[in-house]
Amino acid sequence: MPDTLSVPRVRAFLTRLEAENDRAWFKAHQGEYEADLKAPAEALLDRLRAPLREMTGLEATPKLFRPQRDLRFSKNKRPYHLHLHLMWSLAAGGASEPACFLGIDLKGVTVGLGCMAMNREQLERWRSLLLTDTARMAALIERAEAGGFTFREGELKRTPGPCPPDHPLARFARMKSCVATKEMAESGPLEPRLMEAFRQGLPVLEMLHPVL
Template sequence: MFDTLIPDAQTFVRALARDNTRDWFLAHKADYDAKLRAPALALLDALTPKLAKLSDCKVTPKLFRANRDVRFSKDKTPYKTHLHMMWTIETGTRQNPVMFFGVDPDSVTVGTGMMEFSKEVLTDWRKMVDLDGAYIAQKLKLVTDKGYAPWEPKLKRVPSPFDKDHAHGDLLRHKGLVVTGTPALTGDLVADLDAAFADLWPLSDMLIGVAETPTL
């Protein structure tokens, strides 16, 4: 079922990008349902128990809808030209990390992180970076050494009240932390993503620690 998911998805979204209209999508919806949606849902289900075992947490899978929310966008094309799915690690902390997998027209991506820290978690992230940035940097290095890369920080400057020359100013400039990369694909997509998520887990685990409510 998963052997053709990536090429089928890429073929579909490339064609959709050439004619991103409701008429085209509805004319090809049977292909979307059979070749993209059904195997993507099955992939989500196949990886959920593996992630639950890895994290020792409940995991909630999600397939993102094909429809774009165009209400507040200048781009009024109605459909997304990618297939993206996500697993939320339900940690019981103040904020949950996610694992995700996406198929774009010319690439596939796997990653983990917290897209944007909540106000409380951001405050504690900055405290932890200030107090023990070496620990966070070491956890991040475990993942980057595997070929993954963090998204660029949102802030151009180190936020106050921290020194602009702070030893871990690059980490302080993040308002969330996400790392992504290309998984090694051997032909067994479930095994390949399972291995990728294991490689990414040290970062997720570190973020769970940041999101835990501090003890008084």
């Protein structure tokens, strides 16, 4: 059983799953999934808890997302996801926590940091911060983007008050979450490159710290 998560092995399994995405095939190959994907992913999740705590100052709680899809309200009835998703939630003490993410799918490897959803009070603090601390927030955004990260577009079509539509950070005021991602090369040792990517994304967590 490999103890290192291998991107080629993950993608090889997902490629075969794409062609045979049904419960019978998955059950027949579940041992392979557990040996090549689940066990190495859980080992990586556990190994990075201490380095992430040291890097962020926050306790990291690992999670491996289930391969099964929720089919209840989906027209697509293929039962399994064609990706492997890992997450480290960072205990910041608020109602919504920031997190670090890793995703491997048939297109590549994606690293992310941020908060998937801010509640009403957090959104108010977020939008106020954009107005009152614009220069610092803009500098953090620039650092994250210089590290190769791209921020997801805001969920709102219109800029909410009190932020004016022509404010330099108006696109961030339209967010109800704040997540930045970057694509990572598939070759080379995964673990050190992943930690380096998280370090490059630290400005995203710095932006969220006063909010969460």
